[in-house]
Amino acid sequence: MEKISEADLVINPDGSVYHLNLLPEDIADTVITVGDPERIPAITKHFDRIELKKGKREFLTQTGYIGSKRITVLSTGIGTDNIDIVINELDALVNIDFKTRTVNEKLKSLNIIRIGTSGAVQADLPMGTILASSYGLGLDALMHYYEQNNSADEKDILHAAKAHFAEIKGVLPYLTAADPDLLNHFGSGMEKGITVTAPGFYAPQGRQVRAKSTISGFISTINSFNYQNQRITNLEMETAGIYALAKALGHKALSVNGILASRVNYQFSKNPDQVVEAAIQIVLEKLIDYNP
Numbered sequence: 001m002e003k004i005s006e007a008d009l010v011i012n013p014d015g016s017v018y019h020l021n022l023l024p025e026d027i028a029d030t031v032i033t034v035g036d037p038e039r040i041p042a043i044t045k046h047f048d049r050i051e052l053k054k055g056k057r058e059f060l061t062q063t064g065y066i067g068s069k070r071i072t073v074l075s076t077g078i079g080t081d082n083i084d085i086v087i088n089e090l091d092a093l094v095n096i097d098f099k100t101r102t103v104n105e106k107l108k109s110l111n112i113i114r115i116g117t118s119g120a121v122q123a124d125l126p127m128g129t130i131l132a133s134s135y136g137l138g139l140d141a142l143m144h145y146y147e148q149n150n151s152a153d154e155k156d157i158l159h160a161a162k163a164h165f166a167e168i169k170g171v172l173p174y175l176t177a178a179d180p181d182l183l184n185h186f187g188s189g190m191e192k193g194i195t196v197t198a199p200g201f202y203a204p205q206g207r208q209v210r211a212k213s214t215i216s217g218f219i220s221t222i223n224s225f226n227y228q229n230q231r232i233t234n235l236e237m238e239t240a241g242i243y244a245l246a247k248a249l250g251h252k253a254l255s256v257n258g259i260l261a262s263r264v265n266y267q268f269s270k271n272p273d274q275v276v277e278a279a280i281q282i283v284l285e286k287l288i289d290y291n292p
Helices: 037-044 080-095 152-164 180-186 218-223 239-248 272-288
Strands: 030-034 049-056 059-066 069-075 111-120 130-138 174-177 191-197 230-236 252-262
Touching (some): 037 069, 059 272, 069 272, 111 239, 111 272, 130 230, 130 239, 180 272, 230 252, 239 252
Parallel strands (some): 030 111, 191 230
Antiparallel strands (some): 111 230
16 A cells, blocks of 8 residues: 655654644544634533544544433634545544554445534524534635545535636636435534635735725625525535535534624624534534434
8 A cells, every 4th residue: 555655744752743732542433613712611511521632733632422322513714725634534544554644445434424614604593593604615625636536516505606707707606415314414504505715814805904805795796696505605614615525525514504604794703702502512422323
């Protein structure tokens, strides 16, 4: 088997993977990702016990149990550049032998569930909504560096999205569906829709403070997309990268979004922590009885 070079996969002197600072035994088969490191204790306060706490830079990790269910909670920081690091290193932890630097003969598939915040781009989605992303539509560049294998359904929606955004210079979308098993189980009873992942928070999401945006009416362009009753519902910065890279590596992924802003009504939640807590409780309750 071909060995992976020291330059391609960096392993720390203690045997941990470079950025996450984790050993293979440190992570569970179910990984909850959050952007903000301070959101980790908001999740693990519901655990019966915590067996591990580690951290390096913005990548903090806690692994513990709810009953007999072992769960890892990991902070990614903001943006798909960080997602590139997190998903690749999670995969390395479970599918590469660090001693021989070779890919394991038997590959493992992780369940990766993002609990994040987002802004709605549809007027009928009020703040406080908990939404499951049926698809992630990336307006960033991450997946242009990786081979993708889209389904016929993904190709059809992506073709329509490329045509819809064709007049925006420099934007070449990519699209990936949520894992259907995770979506059916965790997304039951939730609002669903296409989540757009942007490469920034301000102009790339249609905001203008002082620097002038080159795209006028960006939110209107986003919320007017509709293909066979599939519409864009919300806007954030990680989901599409998680979906696409997880699929490329054989993992299952779902993004659960607490809607904190209405971009069409120019409003932001007065109780963001309550919205996030509601999303956490829904996911953890559904996780307890999830047996794939």
